[in-house]
Amino acid sequence: GNSVTQMEGPVTLSEEAFLTINCTYTATGYPSLFWYVQYPGEGLQLLLKATKADDKGSNKGFEATYRKETTSFHLEKGSVQVSDSAVYFCALIVDKVIFGPGTSLSVIP
Amino acid sequence: EAGVAQSPRYKIIEKRQSVAFWCNPISGHATLYWYQQILGQGPKLLIQFQNNGVVDDSQLPKDRFSAERLKGVDSTLKIQPAKLEDSAVYLCASSSSANMNTEAFFGQGTRLTVV
Numbered sequence: 001g002n003s004v005t006q007m008e009g010p011v012t013l014s015e016e017a018f019l020t021i022n023c024t025y026t027a028t029g030y031p032s033l034f035w036y037v038q039y040p041g042e043g044l045q046l047l048l049k050a051t052k053a054d055d056k057g058s059n060k061g062f063e064a065t066y067r068k069e070t071t072s073f074h075l076e077k078g079s080v081q082v083s084d085s086a087v088y089f090c091a092l093i094v095d096k097v098i099f100g101p102g103t104s105l106s107v108i109p
Numbered sequence: 110e111a112g113v114a115q116s117p118r119y120k121i122i123e124k125r126q127s128v129a130f131w132c133n134p135i136s137g138h139a140t141l142y143w144y145q146q147i148l149g150q151g152p153k154l155l156i157q158f159q160n161n162g163v164v165d166d167s168q169l170p171k172d173r174f175s176a177e178r179l180k181g182v183d184s185t186l187k188i189q190p191a192k193l194e195d196s197a198v199y200l201c202a203s204s205s206s207a208n209m210n211t212e213a214f215f216g217q218g219t220r221l222t223v224v
Contacts, residue, residue, distance in 0.1 A: 032210050043215035051210055089151050099151025
């Protein structure tokens, strides 16, 4: 079946550190891939997406590249800020959306 | 632009009681979703509406959960009777298109605790 696996959290980083949150997937067919973010006390928001292999999604300094050969969609940011503290969800869509379990990120000054 | 509105924000009930959640999507959005998010897990789709018709309810526990979207706007999700394992955050989302690659906008959710 279709599934999404994310690195376990919580992840704690110092401000300006490099961020990678790993995401791998299993899917039949050709899924679209998404990263959603949930800031404290707020609803889920779409962060970025990629709809086909080798596409790179980017937003707010975050990037992720759709790697079909490794079935991965890792989220990266070169320099995190305290305001990036949130829970990040990787998701895929084939016939329905499947979310990963989420990775909590805390950025400390 | 107003976002997706949900109420109540929090609800505590005893097992075997019933509960209802309300969602008002973004104006003009034809597609509405209800998700269940259990603590430590990602959201799981319960039901998807296109206007007032059900597109997908394959993961809705129909023996106790029901949902409706009268007039293709607001929606309610009901649980009757509730079980302890129904404790979760219930998220409503809406989208301008049934194309699942179209961005869905989420409400803040209703946190349900069943005791």
